[in-house]
Amino acid sequence: MDKKKVTNMEVKKQNRNRVFRYIYRHGTVSNPDIAHEMNMSLPTVTQITKELIEKGLVEEKGELQSTGGRRAKALSAAVNIKQAVGLDITKNHISLVLTNLAGEILNYERIYQPYASEDLYYREVNKKLERFLDESGAVRERILGIGIAFPGIIDLDKRIAESHVLGVESVSFDLVSRFFSYPCFFLNDANAGAYAEGIRPDGPDRFFYLSLSNTVGGAVFYRNELMQGDHFRCGEVGHMTVVADGEPCYCGKKGCLDAYCSASRLSDAAGGKLERFFAALERKEEEAVRLWDRYTSYLAIAVNNIHMVLDCDIILGGYVGSYAEAHIQDIWKKVSERNTFAESGPFVKACSYELGAAALGAALQVTEDFVKQI
Numbered sequence: 001m002d003k004k005k006v007t008n009m010e011v012k013k014q015n016r017n018r019v020f021r022y023i024y025r026h027g028t029v030s031n032p033d034i035a036h037e038m039n040m041s042l043p044t045v046t047q048i049t050k051e052l053i054e055k056g057l058v059e060e061k062g063e064l065q066s067t068g069g070r071r072a073k074a075l076s077a078a079v080n081i082k083q084a085v086g087l088d089i090t091k092n093h094i095s096l097v098l099t100n101l102a103g104e105i106l107n108y109e110r111i112y113q114p115y116a117s118e119d120l121y122y123r124e125v126n127k128k129l130e131r132f133l134d135e136s137g138a139v140r141e142r143i144l145g146i147g148i149a150f151p152g153i154i155d156l157d158k159r160i161a162e163s164h165v166l167g168v169e170s171v172s173f174d175l176v177s178r179f180f181s182y183p184c185f186f187l188n189d190a191n192a193g194a195y196a197e198g199i200r201p202d203g204p205d206r207f208f209y210l211s212l213s214n215t216v217g218g219a220v221f222y223r224n225e226l227m228q229g230d231h232f233r234c235g236e237v238g239h240m241t242v243v244a245d246g247e248p249c250y251c252g253k254k255g256c257l258d259a260y261c262s263a264s265r266l267s268d269a270a271g272g273k274l275e276r277f278f279a280a281l282e283r284k285e286e287e288a289v290r291l292w293d294r295y296t297s298y299l300a301i302a303v304n305n306i307h308m309v310l311d312c313d314i315i316l317g318g319y320v321g322s323y324a325e326a327h328i329q330d331i332w333k334k335v336s337e338r339n340t341f342a343e344s345g346p347f348v349k350a351c352s353y354e355l356g357a358a359a360l361g362a363a364l365q366v367t368e369d370f371v372k373q374i
Helices: 003-026 031-038 042-054 119-136 173-177 189-198 264-270 274-282 286-310 324-338 357-372
Strands: 058-063 073-077 083-089 093-100 105-112 143-150 153-155 159-163 168-172 184-188 206-212 216-222 225-227 313-317 348-350
Touching (some): 003 042, 003 357, 031 042, 042 058, 083 189, 083 357, 143 357, 168 173, 173 184, 184 189, 184 357, 189 206, 189 216, 189 225, 189 313, 189 357, 264 274, 286 313, 286 324, 313 324, 324 348
Antiparallel strands (some): 153 159, 206 216, 216 225
16 A cells, blocks of 8 residues: 555544544534634535534534634534443442543443352342443443553463452453453553543643552553553552561561551551541541551652652552642651652642543553544
């Protein structure tokens, strides 16, 4: 095939993709709106939106109010024509989310389901997934696939390479996906949480996502992409040493950040319920205040170290991150005391999603792969 023809086809595809994204991000628009905002000719935009309408991805919604001339047709993205499922697998729970092409959460559920590396576990997860879809009113033919987030190292080529938390290693994607009726996409849970933060239209261009759940993980997000690393371990700060020969970590080493800043360090002191801990902290109960002070002191070390290396914002996510907004100034104060440089403002921030970030990010990975092909 002629190289110029291939190039022209790619340009058309990129323009079609950009126009569709513009429409679903701005609600109801017109061809003149798109042409003006995207610096494209009106005939080009009209041809693109015609193609999108024919594909069923854009709908005409009457006419917009006149600004003096002929009324322009109102266009909206058919965001519910396709949907995606996000599934976050943890040691004791699964989280399920259903989204549309705009990334809107249509339904969310967290279910107690202890992990077991056996067929019966995945059959039960699939059963719960199908029930969730029934209750969500999902149309099966519209489902693009399932994004599945795991805590551990995900070799994107073929397998779940290792998960200390789940006690498994070298589990092939095929071994898991055969239990589900939809295409499956796999990613690390911290990467999924970062994706949920970064892929939003108003999301930051570059940041580090620090996932503070019952394990500590991290991810680097840069220009709409996750940085994976040579061995798919980019961002694994949970096993960064913060105290030489310190407390034992589940990985077998000592002094890892995970040993000091996992969510369980707080929830274990409140009967296993993180919300109880933060309620006690809100009441300024002495033990909760003491534990939080210790926790955030080690957290500040980690945040400052990450910032020294990457020079970008740090977003606190995971279970603890969902409670961080009310305490972000206290955390920033400890971080700033360690920071060598004068900063124009706080570079540590709370996450945007308080529930189901990993499941949402996994679903968004599925929809994003589809949108890229439009």
